[in-house]
Amino acid sequence: MRLVDSIRRSGRNLRHAKLRTILTMAAISIGAFALMLTLAAGKGAQLFVDRLVSSNFNPKTIYVYRDTSTKDNPFAASDDQPQEYNGTTSTTATASPTGVTAQQYLHQDDLDKIAKIAKVDHVSPTLQLTVDYVTAPGAKKFQTQVVSDDAGAQYESLAGTIPAKLQDSQVILPETYLGALGFSSPQSAIGKSLTIQFSKGVNGDIPAQQFTIVAVAKKPNGLLGGAKDVVLAQHAMSEIYKQQRSEADPVYLTALIYAKDGNDDTLMSIKDTLSDQNYKALSAKDVAQSITMVVHIVQYFVAGFGVIALFVSIFGVVNTQLISVLERTREIGLMKALGMSGAGILRLFTFEAAWIGFGGASIGIFLAFLASIFANPMITDKLNLGGNLLIFKAGDVLRLIISLMIIAALAGLLPAWKAARLNPIEALRTE
Numbered sequence: 010m011r012l013v014d015s016i017r018r019s020g021r022n023l024r025h026a027k028l029r030t031i032l033t034m035a036a037i038s039i040g041a042f043a044l045m046l047t048l049a050a051g052k053g054a055q056l057f058v059d060r061l062v063s064s065n066f067n068p069k070t071i072y073v074y075r076d077t078s079t080k081d082n083p084f085a086a087s088d089d090q091p092q093e094y095n096g097t098t099s100t101t102a103t104a105s106p107t108g109v110t111a112q113q114y115l116h117q118d119d120l121d122k123i124a125k126i127a128k129v130d131h132v133s134p135t136l137q138l139t140v141d142y143v144t145a146p147g148a149k150k151f152q153t154q155v156v157s158d159d160a161g162a163q164y165e166s167l168a169g170t171i172p173a174k175l176q177d178s179q180v181i182l183p184e185t186y187l188g189a190l191g192f193s194s195p196q197s198a199i200g201k202s203l204t205i206q207f208s209k210g211v212n213g214d215i216p217a218q219q220f221t222i223v224a225v226a227k228k229p230n231g232l233l234g235g236a237k238d239v240v241l242a243q244h245a246m247s248e249i250y251k252q253q254r255s256e257a258d259p260v261y262l263t264a265l266i267y268a269k270d271g272n273d274d275t276l277m278s279i280k281d282t283l284s285d286q287n288y289k290a291l292s293a294k295d296v297a298q299s300i301t302m303v304v305h306i307v308q309y310f311v312a313g314f315g316v317i318a319l320f321v322s323i324f325g326v327v328n329t330q331l332i333s334v335l336e337r338t339r340e341i342g343l344m345k346a347l348g349m350s351g352a353g354i355l356r357l358f359t360f361e362a363a364w365i366g367f368g369g370a371s372i373g374i375f376l377a378f379l380a381s382i383f384a385n386p387m388i389t390d391k392l393n394l395g396g397n398l399l400i401f402k403a404g405d406v407l408r409l410i411i412s413l414m415i416i417a418a419l420a421g422l423l424p425a426w427k428a429a430r431l432n433p434i435e436a437l438r439t440e
Contacts (some may be wrong), residue, residue, distance in 0.1 A: 015132045021358035026333065034320035034368040041373025041413055042380075043315030047308050048405045049381060053398040060295050060396065066293035067131075068271035070161040071279055073123060073290050074263045075113045091189045094142035094150035096110045114260035119288075122431040123266060126282045130269045133159040134261035138253060139208035143239060146188040146202060153186075156204065159243035161265045164236045168195035169224035174242070179219035180205075181240035184228040195225035205239065210253035213392070218249070266290075289386065321367065323420040326362055330424030334358070345433035355422075355429040362421020363414045370413040374406055 023030045063155035114136065124132045134186050136157055156162070158175045167184055175181070180203050184195065192198040199222060206217045226236035251259055272292070280290045334341070342356060381399035388398045 012232040013089070016360055019364055023361055023364055024337070026329075029329055029332070030368070033322070033325045033365050034324045034372055035415060036205075037319065037366060037369025037417065040315045040317075040319035040371045041321060041409065042376050043318060043373075044312060045374045045401075045409060046380065046399065047312045048409065049316060049377065049399040049401050050339070051304065051308050052400040052402055052405070053396070055301060055309075056400065057394060057398070058300045058304065061300070062297045064291050066296065067161045067163055068268070069268045070274060070294050071266040071268065071283075071290050071292045072161075072263060073115070073132075073266055073283060073288050075115060075289065091143075091151040091153065091186050094144075094152050103397035114262065115264050116260055120261075122286070123264070123283070123288070126279055128269050128275045128279055130267040133157065133243055133265045133267070134259075135160065135246075135263040135265060136250045136261070138246060138249055138384060141206040143186070143190075143206075144204050145192070148190040150206075151186070151189050153205070154238040155241050155246065156238045157243045157246050158240050159265065159267075161267075162236070164224075164226040164240070167225045167227050169199040171224045171226065175223070175240070175245075177242050177245040177248075178221055179223045179242060181224045181226050181236065181387050182222050183226055183236040183238060185237065185238075186239070187225065198225050204241075205241075207249050208253065212252070215249065215252050218245075223359070225400055286303050301403035314402070319416065323416065326365055326417050326420040327423060328419045329365065329368065330358060330362055332425070333361070334424050334428045337428075341428050341431050342433045345431070351429035354431075355425045358425035358428050359405050359418050360419055362425070364417040365421075366417025367410060369417070370410040374409065377401075387402070 054079055120132045120134060123129065140153055140155055140156055143153040144150045158181070164171055164181065171181060172179070182190075182203065185213045187195060187198060190198075192201070201222050203220045203222055204217050205220065209215060218240070226240065229237060266279065268279055276292050276294070280292065283290045336386075344354065345351070377399075378401060381397075381401070385397040385399050389396070
């Protein structure tokens with residue numbers, strides 16, 4: 010019997026026991042459903058991680074610090090909505106954060122040393138300032154945090170132009186502060202004055218600082234991109250930082266390295282040099298890998314249920330095919346008596362098992378796709394992922410179908426081998 014004829018006949022043979030075949034396919038479909046959702050979620054999660062990192066990190070930057078127990082998030086942000094200043098939030102800046110030893114700081118000579126590393130463009134220390142409030146003419150006072158324009162974050166402008174480098178008198182205002190400070194639209198804030206009162210330093214009060222709003226940055230979409238804090242020039246923040254602390258030689262917990270380019274080889278070269286000099290480093294790619302690792306662990310856990318379901322369904326395929334062999338013993342004997350070889354019988358029953366695998370995989374994938382239609386909008390709305398979590402790729406679908414067909418075919422080898430070895434005369438005598 011030709012190969013094409015074997016495939017066609019094996020498909021027709023399954024119709025003789027429709028209920029049994031459908032139930033076996035249903036068992037396989039459970040595993041296929043779980044595995045397809047796992048693959049789809051993995052694709053969606055990977056795209057989300059890529060968007061998250063690209064929105065929040067400059068790909069040319071490397072985060073450098075002394076010890077893993079002391080690293081802070083340079084992109085730490087305030088609450089989504091500004092809180093009104095109550096007049097009692099002012100604190101005196103201390104000389105250094107508590108619980109940190111002198112060996113864990115970065116000093117200016119460290120920054121100078123790092124800046125001399127090959128392929129490093131420049132180094133900016135991460136500055137943490139304490140602020141009493143921010144206000145605008147005619148507006149109430151609100152609590153805030155400030156971040157540097159040299160902190161490696163990237164923003165999308167709603168109005169105005171975000172310059173490559175802010176001047177000391179310029180500021181980027183987050184979208185979330187527009188209504189609180191009395192601005193009717195992003196464009197109406199451009200060119201207006203913004204007053205920031207920094208908390209008093211060790212040597213006394215610091216005069217309120219006046220800035221001009223040059224751009225309004227879009228608020229974050231969930232965890233993706235955007236600005237939550239007021240953005241100032243690095244140099245302006247550095248001057249306030251020195252006033253709020255008592256050290257003659259200011260110290261920093263972390264710093265940000267800007268490489269000359271974002272090539273993997275360049276970043277790896279810089280990180281290797283930092284490691285040789287007893288510094289620790291973290292690039293945007295490292296952050297993505299860390300998040301992806303967590304995603305993969307969850308994937309493996311969910312996929313485990315699918316594998317268990319498939320393992321159970323293997324016995325269903327074996328059982329279905331064994332029963333089919335017993336029911337069709339006379340038919341098998343007749344086919345062999347008419348000249349069909351044992352290899353042909355083996356191939357016929359193996360193809361039947363493969364058809365069962367194909368049917369089960371197709372049902373499971375269809376149900377997974379159907380579930381994604383309802384689940385994606387809900388997940389996107391709840392988590393603000395900036396896109397769908399469940400993403401189906403044709404390659405993944407095809408590989409899963411082929412894999413389950415092969416698994417089912419292998420499970421059907423034992424019944425097929427049993428059928429191929431039947432003696433035609435004894436088979437024809439079977440009642």
